[in-house]
Amino acid sequence: MPFTLPALPYAPDKLEPHIDKQTMEIHHGKHHNAYVTNLNKALEAAPNLANLSIEELLADKASKVPEAQRQAVINNGGGHANHSLFWVTLGGNGGEPTGKLGDAIKSTFGGFAQLKEKMEDAGVKRFGSGWSWLVQKGGKLEICSTANQDSPIMTGDVPLFGIDVWEHAYYLKYQNRRPDYLKAIWNVVNWDEVAKRFK
Amino acid sequence: MTDFSRRNFLVTGAAAGAALLLLNGRGSSLLADAKHELPKLPYAFDALEPHIDAKTMEIHHGKHHAAYVKNLNQLIEDHRIENLPLEQLLANNAKKISGDFKGTFINNAGGHHNHTLFWSTLAPNAGGEPKGELADAIKSTFTDYAKFKETMTLAGMTQFGSGWAWLVKKPDGKLEVYSTANQDSPLMKGDKPLFGIDVWEHAYYLKYQNLRKNYIDAIWNVVNWDEVGKLYAAK
Numbered sequence: 001m002p003f004t005l006p007a008l009p010y011a012p013d014k015l016e017p018h019i020d021k022q023t024m025e026i027h028h029g030k031h032h033n034a035y036v037t038n039l040n041k042a043l044e045a046a047p048n049l050a051n052l053s054i055e056e057l058l059a060d061k062a063s064k065v066p067e068a069q070r071q072a073v074i075n076n077g078g079g080h081a082n083h084s085l086f087w088v089t090l091g092g093n094g095g096e097p098t099g100k101l102g103d104a105i106k107s108t109f110g111g112f113a114q115l116k117e118k119m120e121d122a123g124v125k126r127f128g129s130g131w132s133w134l135v136q137k138g139g140k141l142e143i144c145s146t147a148n149q150d151s152p153i154m155t156g157d158v159p160l161f162g163i164d165v166w167e168h169a170y171y172l173k174y175q176n177r178r179p180d181y182l183k184a185i186w187n188v189v190n191w192d193e194v195a196k197r198f199k
Numbered sequence: 200m201t202d203f204s205r206r207n208f209l210v211t212g213a214a215a216g217a218a219l220l221l222l223n224g225r226g227s228s229l230l231a232d233a234k235h236e237l238p239k240l241p242y243a244f245d246a247l248e249p250h251i252d253a254k255t256m257e258i259h260h261g262k263h264h265a266a267y268v269k270n271l272n273q274l275i276e277d278h279r280i281e282n283l284p285l286e287q288l289l290a291n292n293a294k295k296i297s298g299d300f301k302g303t304f305i306n307n308a309g310g311h312h313n314h315t316l317f318w319s320t321l322a323p324n325a326g327g328e329p330k331g332e333l334a335d336a337i338k339s340t341f342t343d344y345a346k347f348k349e350t351m352t353l354a355g356m357t358q359f360g361s362g363w364a365w366l367v368k369k370p371d372g373k374l375e376v377y378s379t380a381n382q383d384s385p386l387m388k389g390d391k392p393l394f395g396i397d398v399w400e401h402a403y404y405l406k407y408q409n410l411r412k413n414y415i416d417a418i419w420n421v422v423n424w425d426e427v428g429k430l431y432a433a434k
Contacts, residue, residue, distance in 0.1 A: 029408040075359050127306050128361035128399070130382040148360040165358070167400035168409065176262040176401065 002040045003054065005033050005059040006084055010091040018184040020173040021088075028087065031168055035079030035149070042072035054081045076150035079113040082162055089161050092190025101160075101195040108141040118143045119163065120182040132182075133158050136198060156185060161194045208322055234272045237265050238315050242327055246323035250417040254407040257361075259316065267310030267382070274304055279313050285312045289386040309382035313363060313395055320430075322395050322423035329424040333431040338375040347376070348419060351396065354378040355415045361399040364415075393428045 004144035005028075043049055046069050049057065055066060057077050065073045096112045097105055109115045115134070123132035126145040133144050136158040145165075146152065152159045163185055170181035240260050245253035274280065278300060280288070285308050288295055292359050294302045319361075328344050329337060343349035347366075355364035358378035367390040379385065385392040396418055401412035 034409070056297040127302075129369050130360075167404060171400060172408075175258050175405075178267070 002043075003036050003080055003135065005036045006087065013093055017189045019181075019185045021172075021176035022092050023168075026172075027164075027168060029081070032079065032083040034082065035071070035076045035135055037072065039080050042069045042076060045069050054084075055153055058151050059156070061154045071134075074154070075149050078151040078154070082149055082159075082164070083152060084188060085159055089193045090185075090188050091188050092176055092192065094189050095191065099195060101191070102142050102199045103193040104198070106111060106195050113142070118184060120179065122181055123163050123165045123182045124163050131177060132163040133157075133159055133163055134161045134194070139199075141198075156198060158199070160197050162183040200315050228308065233400055234275075235268050235311055237268045238318065240318055242323055247321060247407050248412065248419045250420045251321075251414075255401075255403070255405050258405075259397075259401060260314075264311070264314040269305045270303070271307040271311050274300060275305060277410075278304075279302070281301065286386050289384050290389060292387050299399070305384075305387070308386075309384040312386065313382055316392055317395055317397055318427050320423050321418075321421045322337050322338070322426070323421065325423045325425075326420040329428055331428055331432075333428040334422070336431065341376075351377045352415050355398045356412060358398050364396040364398060365390075365392055366394045366427070368434070374431075391430070393430045 008024065008028050012028070013021040014178060015024060046066055049064060052064065054077055057073055058081060062070050062074050062077070083194070096102065102112075105115050108117060119132050120136060122143055123147040126132060126147070128147065130145055130147045133146065133152055135142050135144060135152045137152075137156075141160075142157070143150070163182060165178060165182075170178060174181040203392060234262045236258075242257070244256040244260075247256060278298065281295065283295070289308055289312065293301060293305050293308075300347070328334065334344070336348045337344055341350055350365050351366060354376050355378065358364060358380070360380065362378055362383070364378045365376065365385050367377070367385045369375055369390055373392075375390070377385075396415060398415075403411060405418075408416040
């Protein structure tokens with residue numbers, strides 16, 4: 001069952017001025033699209049995996065995937081999972097998380113400001129390409145980063161919100177100024193969507 | 200080719216050296232305060248147009264490479280790293296560097312070395328094909344120049360995420376092509392980098408966006424084969 005590129009839940013200029021329209025178009029239509037295409041291509045060589053969900057494919061460092069296809073599935077399957085979450089957890093009005101998630105952020109990190117600081121720091125410190133993550137790990141909230149398209153799903157964690165720090169995510173507007181992009185993205189987080197994933 | 204030891208005053212010159220002496224309140228040797236320097240670009244920002252755009256050259260050199268140099272100098276100061284050439288500090292997977300900052304050292308020392316080589320092996324009105332000894336070696340290793348380009352292009356295309364594609368000279372003198380991740384340098388494996396293609400997205404995104412292949416195809420127009428040939432021939 002081939003994977004498909006999900007439609008952006010909003011127009012590509014919805015996140016302006018924080019994330020520019022051209023970046024959204026290319027990021028979704030070219031980069032994410034390529035991950036989907038290449039994921040399906042990699043899975044052609046492993047037809048017995050055809051009915052697995054992306055979570056099942058990535059679980060346990062993609063152990064279900066034959067070694068010959070494993071890295072391609074990690075790269076492209078991770079890319080597909082990561083970006084699918086990215087689009088739906090953006091497009092909001094920013095602000096602060098409330099309810100159960102808001103409380104957990106307060107008790108775990110001290111408050112929303114501390115969450116932002118830690119997640120921005122994780123994003124700045126991720127050398128090369130990767131993601132900064134807010135995850136649920138064994139019930140608890142945690143912040144971490146991964147390299148390339150590695151997904152927290154691979155290590156049994158639940159990704160709640162990820163910030164793409166591959167240069168393609170911000171270079172057209174921010175160039176080398178990754179910290180400025182990290183500061184800006186909080187303006188467009190959809191906390192309702194993030195909260196849905198927090199159990 | 201720029202000497203990578205900290206005792207390098209080719210760029211800073213005697214005047215800056217005197218300034219260091221004046222500013223050094225600790226009274227230690229002048230040479231102990233020598234730092235790594237961002238080398239000047241050997242050509243104008245727009246010299247490699249249209250293949251590599253001026254804005255990218257300006258930011259790539261003045262921001263990205265400059266940051267590697269700044270961070271490297273800070274690490275050297277903070278951890279009192281030996282005043283040795285980067286080739287030695289990076290050798291054997293940076294064996295001489297121990298501590299939890301080893302990875303950061305590799306990132307910034309590799310970044311500085313890689314980019315310094317990059318600027319010097321690109322040039323305006325260049326491209327074409329290598330000549331002499333290097334051309335012969337390319338023929339005998341890869342069959343011909345076209346096959347070599349194909350091999351190096353593939354290395355650049357298949358490096359997932361950030362990294363470099365490399366043409367290197369191995370310790371036994373043979374040529375090889377491979378890619379490394381992030382700012383890892385062939386020096387770490389004891390190889391001599393001759394020419395590298397930066398495939399970090401910052402190297403091409405403003406002009407090429409996701410089209411990394413088009414960037415790699417274009418860069419062959421600005422390779423300074425004379426400089427690469429010199430590096431190959433040097434002992």
